[in-house]
Amino acid sequence: xxxxxxxxxxxxxxxxxxxxxxxxxxxxxxxxxxxxxxxxxxxxxxxxxxxxxxxxxxxxxxxxxxxxxxxxxxxxxxxxxxxxxxxxxxxxxxxxxxxxxxxxxxxxxxxxxxxxxxxxxxxxxxxxxxxxxxxxxxxxxxxxxxxxxxxxxxxxxxxxxxxxxxxxxxxxxxxxxxxxxxxxxxxxxxxxxxxxxxxxxxxxxxxxxxxxxxxxxxxxxxxxxxxxxxxxxxxxxxxxxxxxxxxxxxxxxxxxxxxxxxxxxxxxxxxxxxxxxxxxxxxxxxxxxxxxxxxxxxxxxxxxxxxxxxxxxxxxxxxxxxxxxxxxxxxxxxxxxxxxxxxxxxxxxxxxxxxxxxxxxxxx
Numbered sequence: 001x002x003x004x005x006x007x008x009x010x011x012x013x014x015x016x017x018x019x020x021x022x023x024x025x026x027x028x029x030x031x032x033x034x035x036x037x038x039x040x041x042x043x044x045x046x047x048x049x050x051x052x053x054x055x056x057x058x059x060x061x062x063x064x065x066x067x068x069x070x071x072x073x074x075x076x077x078x079x080x081x082x083x084x085x086x087x088x089x090x091x092x093x094x095x096x097x098x099x100x101x102x103x104x105x106x107x108x109x110x111x112x113x114x115x116x117x118x119x120x121x122x123x124x125x126x127x128x129x130x131x132x133x134x135x136x137x138x139x140x141x142x143x144x145x146x147x148x149x150x151x152x153x154x155x156x157x158x159x160x161x162x163x164x165x166x167x168x169x170x171x172x173x174x175x176x177x178x179x180x181x182x183x184x185x186x187x188x189x190x191x192x193x194x195x196x197x198x199x200x201x202x203x204x205x206x207x208x209x210x211x212x213x214x215x216x217x218x219x220x221x222x223x224x225x226x227x228x229x230x231x232x233x234x235x236x237x238x239x240x241x242x243x244x245x246x247x248x249x250x251x252x253x254x255x256x257x258x259x260x261x262x263x264x265x266x267x268x269x270x271x272x273x274x275x276x277x278x279x280x281x282x283x284x285x286x287x288x289x290x291x292x293x294x295x296x297x298x299x300x301x302x303x304x305x306x307x308x309x310x311x312x313x314x315x316x317x318x319x320x321x322x323x324x325x326x327x328x329x330x331x332x333x334x335x336x337x338x339x340x341x342x343x344x345x346x347x348x349x350x351x352x353x354x355x356x357x358x359x360x361x362x363x364x
Contacts, residue, residue: 074334080341227307
């Protein structure tokens, strides 16, 4: 009897501990949806006829699940962000995701994808941003069925975080590939940025029309500093390719203006810009302060800068991966992805985001 009474006395305290643990474990938003390219693809290209795939070793060498289709040795930026937002599991690839997983968000990203439909076509099949939006629209219809009606689905989606990172391939695998694509003959960098942003704007409005309200646009990084571009175009293998970075800077500045435009014109919209270009610039300015020692070579690759040919199947990568900025000819290491993810979530400098970081966006 005494033991039973004691148990009853302890029960409320035990329940409080359980409730506190549950409260701690709850993510800051109910769902997270991801759109993008190989920087964040986590398996959507695995089963399509594409050269842009990473479901083989040594990709994933530091990831618990091994090679999953992530273009890194470990975590991507969105993996880091999902953890910071409080999700227990990484956001799954849309390919093969269950209905239950749709409720907490899926990743639509596809390696080689661009804003323009033709971007990346020399690499085979890929899901352009337009195709990713079609998949999202299908997912929304499934959510309507799961939640019972459109209003419930709209209310749910309005609380989700959406990150959209498009544009890298529209430069790397389009504008700066004149042997295959005519765009650099058709447009100046300024004109091309206008054409891209015009199409991107229409696509993002479609995303908004299908329930997205908290949207972070991930700016394009310093493509001109990737091992592949350094190998091909940098005289000393260390100086970034200025004309490529200058063109991307024009595009990014237009994204900032687009964010301001959407926030002023679209009811209930909370768009923000993540300055990946600036974050990379800051890391390159003082790599040692960020724990990095090698910034101009891939950890895994072939030729000059380990960047002329990207990481080959079963190739032995560098041992000190946590000291490298780049994993292969194009993509950052987990160490770099975590640095970017942290600053996207909680800005280290005022220039990292415009107007808010993801932690603040989650609370809006």
